[in-house]
Amino acid sequence: MFNFNGRRRAVIGVAGAALLTLSLAACGEKESDDQPGAGPSVTADADSALAAKVPDAIKADGVIKVGTDATYAPAEFLDTDGKTVIGFDVELFNAVAQKLGLKAEYEAAPFDAILPGVDSGKYEIGVSSFTINPERMQTVNMVSYFSAGTQWATKAGNPNQVDPDNACGKKIAVQTSTVQVEDLEARSKKCTDAGKPAISIDQYQSQADATAAVVSGKNDAMLADSPVGAYAVQQSNGQLEVLGDIYESAPYGYVVKKDQTAFAEVLQEAVQAVIADGSYEAALKKWGVEGGAISTSAVNPAS
Structure with missing residues (x-):
C-alpha cells in the first residue's frame, strides 16, 4: 500500500506564483518582471556521460513523463493559460532533465494519484514536492533535491x-x-x-x-x-x-519506481551536476526559494 500522507513542506522565504487564485488569479494579471518566477527559463547543458546511463525505455523518445499536482504554488501550478505547469519544482526539474538529455513533459494529476501512476508506468517520475519519509521509501525510490518545513x-x-x-x-x-x-x-x-x-x-x-x-x-x-x-x-x-x-524540516524527493534503482542513481548524479554548474542555484533564486537549497543529493536518504 502507498502512504500518501507526508506530501511536502519547505524551509524558506517568499516564493512565486498563483496559489491564492483570489484577486490576482481572478483578474488574470500577469507577473511583472520583478516578481518571483518572472524572466527567462533556467537551462542546463546536457551531460553525455549521464545521458548514456538513462534506461533505454526512458530515453528512447527523448521525453520523460512527469506526474505532478499542479495546485501547489509556488512549487507547481498552472500558468495563466490554464494548462502549462510552472513553478520552482518545474524549473529545477527541467534543468535536471536537460542534464540527462531529456525533455520533461508534465501531466497534472491529483496528488494521491501520482505514486500509483509511477508504479503503473503511467508516469516515469513524480515531481510534486514529495516529502521523503520511511513509509514512502518502502514502495518507491526517492532522490533528494530540496529542503522543506x-x-x-x-x-x-x-x-x-x-x-x-x-x-x-x-x-x-x-x-x-x-x-x-x-x-x-x-x-x-x-x-x-x-x-x-x-x-x-x-x-x-x-x-x-x-x-x-x-x-x-x-x-x-x-x-x-x-x-x-x-x-x-x-x-x-x-x-x-x-x-x-x-x-520540522525535511527533504523533498523525486519519485521513481522501486525497481529502477539505476535510474534513481543517475537522477541523483544529475541533481548533483546542476548544483555544481550553478543552474540549481539560479532556478531556486528565480523563484525566491534559495533558502531551501541543499548541497548534496542522495537516493533514499536516512530520515
Missing part, C-alpha cells in the same frame, strides 16, 4: 487568536493527503487528551481552496509547506500573515 498562516492581525501550540477548538484548513494533516491530527489528540475541544480539521483537495477558506474567514488558520504559506501571504495583499516559526 511547515508554516502556519492566518488572517492579518490574527483576529481569532490562533496559537499553533494550542489550537484546540479552532477551525484549521489544510490540503488533503499532506504531512500537515497528520500534524493537525496529533495536535488535536493532545487537545482531547487534555480535556479540551478538538481541532476542527477542514481538508481541501487543493491548497488554493484551503487558503481561500482562511481569507474568507471560514477557517481560522491554515498550515502548509513554508514556501506555500509564505507565497500565500505575499499574494494576499495584506489579508494574511504568517503565524509562528517554520518547523
Whole structure:
C-alpha cells in the first residue's frame, strides 16, 4: 500500500506564483518582471556521460513523463493559460532533465494519484514536492533535491487568536493527503487528551481552496509547506500573515519506481551536476526559494 500522507513542506522565504487564485488569479494579471518566477527559463547543458546511463525505455523518445499536482504554488501550478505547469519544482526539474538529455513533459494529476501512476508506468517520475519519509521509501525510490518545513498562516492581525501550540477548538484548513494533516491530527489528540475541544480539521483537495477558506474567514488558520504559506501571504495583499516559526524540516524527493534503482542513481548524479554548474542555484533564486537549497543529493536518504 502507498502512504500518501507526508506530501511536502519547505524551509524558506517568499516564493512565486498563483496559489491564492483570489484577486490576482481572478483578474488574470500577469507577473511583472520583478516578481518571483518572472524572466527567462533556467537551462542546463546536457551531460553525455549521464545521458548514456538513462534506461533505454526512458530515453528512447527523448521525453520523460512527469506526474505532478499542479495546485501547489509556488512549487507547481498552472500558468495563466490554464494548462502549462510552472513553478520552482518545474524549473529545477527541467534543468535536471536537460542534464540527462531529456525533455520533461508534465501531466497534472491529483496528488494521491501520482505514486500509483509511477508504479503503473503511467508516469516515469513524480515531481510534486514529495516529502521523503520511511513509509514512502518502502514502495518507491526517492532522490533528494530540496529542503522543506511547515508554516502556519492566518488572517492579518490574527483576529481569532490562533496559537499553533494550542489550537484546540479552532477551525484549521489544510490540503488533503499532506504531512500537515497528520500534524493537525496529533495536535488535536493532545487537545482531547487534555480535556479540551478538538481541532476542527477542514481538508481541501487543493491548497488554493484551503487558503481561500482562511481569507474568507471560514477557517481560522491554515498550515502548509513554508514556501506555500509564505507565497500565500505575499499574494494576499495584506489579508494574511504568517503565524509562528517554520518547523520540522525535511527533504523533498523525486519519485521513481522501486525497481529502477539505476535510474534513481543517475537522477541523483544529475541533481548533483546542476548544483555544481550553478543552474540549481539560479532556478531556486528565480523563484525566491534559495533558502531551501541543499548541497548534496542522495537516493533514499536516512530520515
